[in-house]
Structures are given as structure tokens and as C-alpha cells.
Amino acid sequence: MTVKKKNKGKNLGEFEILVLTALMRLNDQAYGVAIKNEITKTTGRETTIGAIYATLERLENKGLISSRMGAATAERGGRAKKFFAIQSEGEMRLRESYRVLNAISEGVITWSLLGQSE
Amino acid sequence: MTVKKKNKGKNLGEFEILVLTALMRLNDQAYGVAIKNEITKTTGRETTIGAIYATLERLENKGLISSRMGAATAERGGRAKKFFAIQSEGEMRLRESYRVLNAISEGVITWSLLGQSE
DNA sequence: TAATATATTCTATTATGTAGGATAAATAGG
């Protein structure tokens, strides 16, 4: 008998949410380094590139994002970029995560005031 | 030489956010079973009681919440409750997590519409 | 004192998160 895992692979981790959302922000320009920069720029949170790639690989294995290799741009050398795009399943799961967070925080956390002292 | 861990213990996990926020909602009535029920009631998300307690213990070890034993109430038997309360450090960290999520999602996720089709 | 209700603890295991070095691929300059 296989053990039933109630939430097996159902919920996104906090960092997965961050990466997935950054992917949406970047549209067709989402590749490893850009994702890292976007997260730092918009949230102030420091990450490491290794963490980003590990998460991207896991999300791809779960079928929540897809990837394609980009041609090497002629700027100043450097390896070709690997672009990632969110899949519909990934977007659904992401929205579900935000829905849950919104529901639990309703009445106790005022989102629009978080930057300030509240 | 000790390796520098950039985000060591700095970020809350997704479930930690959920539990911590439920704690705030419940005020002085926050104990294991009530927390589980509150999460299910407000978000629809199923959890297991083991997951709740494991998370509570971790949060307490990190000093983000405190606990006190309640007297056994005279309802219909049963073990005494262990009540949990969020500490100021915990509340700061929780708000920081929400701030980061709010920042990254700004412009791509419309929070107030999440329950609907968007 | 056995059955029942309520609640927490324990034991395992899998999934996520993190760091930092290794490696790869391209260009530019001598």
C-alpha cells in the first residue's frame, strides 16, 4: 500500500514563489542571472546564483516552467543564455499560493503599508 | 574559516508564514489544533497536525514565538492546551516576508482578484 | 475503569533552500 501524501508536491516554497514571480515580471527575458538581479532589485533580498538555478531546475522537472536556449548575443562574449518561461500549470499554482497568503493575512496584515512603519 | 551563509536563518518558509499569520489571527487562543483549523477555515488548505507542531517547535527554537501551558478546560476531557504567541522578532520577520512578496508581485499579480478568475 | 474526547509528541522521510567553486562558451587584443 502506498502512503497517501496529502500535499505531495502541491505547495510552492517561498523561494519558488519568488523565482516564479520574477519569471513573470521578466517575460521573455528571464534567464538565470537576470532573475537573480530582478529579485534583488525589486525586493532588496540577496540571493546566490546557485540557489536560482537549483530552483529553476526543480520547477522545470515539475513541469511548472519550460526552457529554451538563446543564441549568444554579440555584446562582449560569454556563454549563451537559457531562457525560462512559466507554464500554465505553474501560473495556476503560483496564483493559488498568493490566494492562500492573501486569505490568511486578511485583517492582520495591511499589504499596502508594508514598506512603511504601519 | 567559517563559510559565510548569506541568508542563514533569515527567510521564513511558506508554511512558517502561514502558521505565524494564523497565530496573529487567533491572538491568545492559538494552540496546535486551533491553528490547524484556522488555516483550513480561512484558506481551504489541508494540513496535518504533525506539520503544525513541527513548525511551531522550529519557530519557538528560533525565538520567533513563545509558548505557555493552559489549564485543562472543563469541556469534555482531553489534554491541556499549549498556547503560542508571536514575539516582536517574529512579527518583524513576518512583515518582512510579506513585504518581499508584495514587492516581487507588484504589477503581475492582483491580490484582490485572486479569488476570482482574474 | 473502560470508552471517548482532545491534544501534543515522536519517528521517518522527502522537498526546498543555500553556498560557492567548477566549468563552459564566446569575444577581443596582442
Added chain:
DNA sequence: CCTATTTATCCTACATAATAGAATATATTA
């Protein structure tokens, strides 16, 4: 052409968080 430089991904190892479900504890009631 061959070496330094730039840009980027991949690899390895380990730490922390999440999850399940059975076991255990404690109180009441009949």
C-alpha cells in the same frame, strides 16, 4: 592563434523546512 576577460550555466554538498501518520498523554463521562 592563444590568452585574458566576460558572461553565464552547472555541479557538489549540506542545511533547513515540510510532510505524514502513528504513538502517546491527559482529562471526562458513564
